[in-house]
Amino acid sequence: MSVIYNRVALIGLGLIAGSMAHAMRRAGLAGEIVGTARSAETRKVAAEIGLCDRIVETAAEAVEGADLVVLAVPVGAMEAVTEEIAPHLAPGATITDVGSVKRDVIAAIAPHLPEGVHFVPGHPLAGTEHSGPRSGFAELFDNRYVLLTPDPGTDAEAVAKLRAFWEGCGANVEEMDADHHDLVLAVTSHTPHLIAYTMVGVADDLRRVTDSEVIKYSAAGFRDFTRIAASDPTMWRDVFLSNKDATLEILGRFTEELFALQRAIRTGDGDHLHAYFTRTRAIRRGIIEAGQDTDAPDFGRTHAKPRKAEEAEG
Amino acid sequence: MSVIYNRVALIGLGLIAGSMAHAMRRAGLAGEIVGTARSAETRKVAAEIGLCDRIVETAAEAVEGADLVVLAVPVGAMEAVTEEIAPHLAPGATITDVGSVKRDVIAAIAPHLPEGVHFVPGHPLAGTEHSGPRSGFAELFDNRYVLLTPDPGTDAEAVAKLRAFWEGCGANVEEMDADHHDLVLAVTSHTPHLIAYTMVGVADDLRRVTDSEVIKYSAAGFRDFTRIAASDPTMWRDVFLSNKDATLEILGRFTEELFALQRAIRTGDGDHLHAYFTRTRAIRRGIIEAGQDTDAPDFGRTHAKPRKAEEAEG
Numbered sequence: 119m120s121v122i123y124n125r126v127a128l129i130g131l132g133l134i135a136g137s138m139a140h141a142m143r144r145a146g147l148a149g150e151i152v153g154t155a156r157s158a159e160t161r162k163v164a165a166e167i168g169l170c171d172r173i174v175e176t177a178a179e180a181v182e183g184a185d186l187v188v189l190a191v192p193v194g195a196m197e198a199v200t201e202e203i204a205p206h207l208a209p210g211a212t213i214t215d216v217g218s219v220k221r222d223v224i225a226a227i228a229p230h231l232p233e234g235v236h237f238v239p240g241h242p243l244a245g246t247e248h249s250g251p252r253s254g255f256a257e258l259f260d261n262r263y264v265l266l267t268p269d270p271g272t273d274a275e276a277v278a279k280l281r282a283f284w285e286g287c288g289a290n291v292e293e294m295d296a297d298h299h300d301l302v303l304a305v306t307s308h309t310p311h312l313i314a315y316t317m318v319g320v321a322d323d324l325r326r327v328t329d330s331e332v333i334k335y336s337a338a339g340f341r342d343f344t345r346i347a348a349s350d351p352t353m354w355r356d357v358f359l360s361n362k363d364a365t366l367e368i369l370g371r372f373t374e375e376l377f378a379l380q381r382a383i384r385t386g387d388g389d390h391l392h393a394y395f396t397r398t399r400a401i402r403r404g405i406i407e408a409g410q411d412t413d414a415p416d417f418g419r420t421h422a423k424p425r426k427a428e429e430a431e432g
Numbered sequence: 433m434s435v436i437y438n439r440v441a442l443i444g445l446g447l448i449a450g451s452m453a454h455a456m457r458r459a460g461l462a463g464e465i466v467g468t469a470r471s472a473e474t475r476k477v478a479a480e481i482g483l484c485d486r487i488v489e490t491a492a493e494a495v496e497g498a499d500l501v502v503l504a505v506p507v508g509a510m511e512a513v514t515e516e517i518a519p520h521l522a523p524g525a526t527i528t529d530v531g532s533v534k535r536d537v538i539a540a541i542a543p544h545l546p547e548g549v550h551f552v553p554g555h556p557l558a559g560t561e562h563s564g565p566r567s568g569f570a571e572l573f574d575n576r577y578v579l580l581t582p583d584p585g586t587d588a589e590a591v592a593k594l595r596a597f598w599e600g601c602g603a604n605v606e607e608m609d610a611d612h613h614d615l616v617l618a619v620t621s622h623t624p625h626l627i628a629y630t631m632v633g634v635a636d637d638l639r640r641v642t643d644s645e646v647i648k649y650s651a652a653g654f655r656d657f658t659r660i661a662a663s664d665p666t667m668w669r670d671v672f673l674s675n676k677d678a679t680l681e682i683l684g685r686f687t688e689e690l691f692a693l694q695r696a697i698r699t700g701d702g703d704h705l706h707a708y709f710t711r712t713r714a715i716r717r718g719i720i721e722a723g724q725d726t727d728a729p730d731f732g733r734t735h736a737k738p739r740k741a742e743e744a745e746g
């Protein structure tokens with residue numbers, strides 16, 4: 119793979135930007151990677167582990183002379199960052215973001231950009247529950263989808279270049295309309311996260327009653343929810359506040375279906391339950407066949423050892 | 433480890449009974465393992481893979497001379513199986529079950545048992561989304577909890593022996609009251625499963641609109657739900673019908689919390705959302721420290737390759 123951008127500026131150095139840095143290096147996609155983050159602490163860690171070729175103190179400085187600028191901060195911080203960097207963007211540069219919501223983020227970024235800069239909004243559908251400058255890894259995007267939602271009038275070459283860049287990072291790239299993106303993601307990501315947070319919150323209330331039972335006996339299904347509900351609170355607050363309409367729409371459908379199942383339980387309608395639970399199996403098969411998850415039982419996870427025991431050994 | 437029961441009879445040969453057979457052999461806990469299942473097909477597969485020492489055609493035959501009888505069929509089938517085997521149980525034998533619900537299962541089994549047989553209800557908190565005679569493995573119970581819910585009047589020696597047996601299978605054993613079990617499991621397992629089924633059902637409806645997008649773009653959180661919602665429909669129908677009260681109670685709390693979060697999204701109350709999402713993180717840490725899950729990002733799962741590509745290679 120050869121160099122696609124001579125200088126890439128990463129604004130924000132968390133899970134996504136960090137993984138992009140690793141993936142770019144793996145494939146040699148960038149002449150130079152310049153990075154910056156809000157806090158001195160994150161910049162220090164990033165410098166220590168050599169995450170970028172150069173770490174600078176401000177976003178304004180980071181974008182100087184960059185031909186690709188990546189905004190990798192929480193959705194709610196996009197506007198302020200854009201305002202800071204706009205006067206410093208190089209003419210002809212491409213600016214993209216990795217925000218989990220598109221319509222609101224576009225509305226926050228686009229109005230501040232100068233003429234002659236190409237804005238190609240994006241969203242890599244890949245993540246883990248971890249965050250921060252140490253959490254990234256080169257394989258995060260391998261065989262995952264990146265959705266680009268450019269305005270139809272956007273420079274075709276700029277879009278093609280960003281597509282090649284993400285493909286170089288291991289991803290499959292698709293383009294779609296921003297509103298459609300927000301609806302699909304409300305289904306595949308935002309509503310599931312809200313539900314997981316809610317269920318874990320309910321258990322947390324009950325935990326006060328039953329001591330640590332909820333934790334000890336979590337293996338029967340609940341612990342999967344806790345992984346999702348361990349994601350970054352700021353990121354997710356921003357996602358729900360900015361993808362309000364689509365999330366509320368899907369939540370409405372969800373509660374409707376939940377009430378129907380609840381009613382089937384109450385009335386003892388086993389046929390309804392059985393039919394519903396049979397239908398949902400097919401989706402899992404589809405996901406495995408599409409290469410989007412492992413078929414290994416329980417995600418192939420190995421049984422964790424109690425930390426106590428490890429400490430005793432070490 | 434030495435032999436604890438001279439003859440163990442497994443009624444039902446699915447994930448749980450199969451894993452018990454493997455675990456018993458690993459530790460040499462049984463003199464002989466006799467197994468049976470409802471269908472000729474399952475018995476044939478079990479015989480082919482040597483799951484038990486002996487496979488017999490009927491449950492009545494299987495329990496002859498057994499000093500431990502394990503009922504490992506769906507919760508709704510426990511009563512009929514008990515009626516079939518009751519006249520054939522050896523005096524002094526212990527009978528246990530592995531059903532995911534305890535109060536209803538006890539009510540289905542206990543009245544049919546003859547005098548002189550020790551009934552110790554149980555529930556291993558371990559499972560995967562797979563089922564059938566080929567799905568079991570010896571490590572399933574390692575470091576997992578098994579909950580026993582014997583009546584206070586039960587023979588202490590019989591309980592102690594079953595406890596030693598499960599510990600020999602790798603598990604941690606605890607005793608509790610059946611009603612309390614059903615409430616705790618409604619939180620850690622039954623309600624999460626219902627919610628996952630519901631969310632996947634909503635997505636399935638939407639998939640008809642958006643083609644296969646829900647599958648392609650599942651990696652952002654949704655696919656974890658699909659694993660849970662791929663579990664056996666019969667097992668789960670039975671669980672909800674028999675743990676009706678506790679499930680409905682926890683569902684009530686869940687919808688209450690969900691509506692509060694929904695309202696916070698609608699009114700733009702970011703502080704409420706942020707506080708809620710911060711609180712739920714602590715539970716995840718507790719689970720990892722208790723050795724009940726891995727700390728590896730995304731459960732340490734490896735990225736699946738598309739099946740198409742594998743087929744092309746093969």
Ligand SMILES: NC(=O)c1ccc[n+]([C@@H]2O[C@H](COP(=O)([O-])OP(=O)(O)OC[C@H]3O[C@@H](n4cnc5c(N)ncnc54)[C@H](OP(=O)(O)O)[C@@H]3O)[C@@H](O)[C@H]2O)c1
Pocket residue numbers: 129130131132133134135155156157158160161190191192193195199216217218219241242243244245246248249250251350353357
């Ligand atoms: N995590 C996922 O699963 C995932 C997946 C796809 C897309 N995304 C999107 O990717 C973006 C980044 O997420 P991430 O997971 O990489 O987050 P992360 O690991 O938490 O990193 C966030 C970065 O943004 C900086 N930041 C936070 N608040 C800021 C503010 N108000 N102003 C300026 N900088 C700020 C942080 O700086 P400090 O470290 O100095 O605080 C940090 O470097 C978000 O828009 C998110 O929606 C996330």
Ligand SMILES: NC(=O)c1ccc[n+]([C@@H]2O[C@H](COP(=O)([O-])OP(=O)(O)OC[C@H]3O[C@@H](n4cnc5c(N)ncnc54)[C@H](OP(=O)(O)O)[C@@H]3O)[C@@H](O)[C@H]2O)c1
Pocket residue numbers: 443444445446447448449469470471472474475504505506507509513530531532533555556557558559560562563564565664667671
């Ligand atoms: N899977 C879990 O995660 C999990 C965890 C803890 C406890 N449990 C409990 O363990 C029990 C067994 O679950 P499993 O996962 O091992 O199920 P499984 O893999 O589906 O196996 C169920 C077994 O029960 C037999 N069976 C089904 N319906 C029957 C009926 N009406 N009469 C007689 N036999 C019948 C099946 O026979 P055929 O193969 O011939 O159809 C099969 O051998 C259930 O009570 C469940 O609640 C399950």
